[in-house]
Amino acid sequence: MDIDYVIRKDKSPAIIDESSPVDVALYERWERSNRLSVMFIKIKISTVIHGSVDQHEKVRDLLKAIDDQFITSxxxxxxxxxxxxxxxxxxxxxxxxxxxxxxxxx
Incomplete structure (x- = not known):
């Protein structure tokens, strides 16, 4: 299940009418990996940490916010x-x- 794909690869360009099937597949793979990663992190982190970190749609932003929260406090x-x-x-x-x-x- 490649849930770390979103961390290793940058976001694929948005799907447009001229997108090839390969581009669509890469975009969908990135989106699925992002959703699963964010969900997994939110489930596994402590409620204390979860409450002090803002809501993020992208896993990289969420990881950065968690990291920043620990650096400051x-x-x-x-x-x-x-x-x-x-x-x-x-x-x-x-x-x-x-x-x-x-x-x-x-």
Whole structure:
């Protein structure tokens, strides 16, 4: 399934009436790869990161926004994560499973 195609290749020119079948196929391949990559990244990143990054249609823009978010707030994020990690106790959570899930998400 070539989902990294969109990262390796630039966007194909838009489809017009004079486009060849090869051009149409390349454009559709790029669009499919872009949609799948954006969807995969949005599913896999933490909700904390997902909420702080703007919505993007292109995977390269999304990756750049995620990268920029970590560059600007590296120390602040580390401090916040340490505080969350140290303040979460098993007694504050209803069960062991929920505690493990919250620790994993931190």
């Amino acid at each position: 590296d120390k602040t994020l580390a401090s916040t994560l340490i505080m969350k990690f140290s303040s979460l106790r098993l007694t504050n959570v209803k069960g062991v499973r929920e505690y493990i899930m919250k620790m994993r998400d931190i």
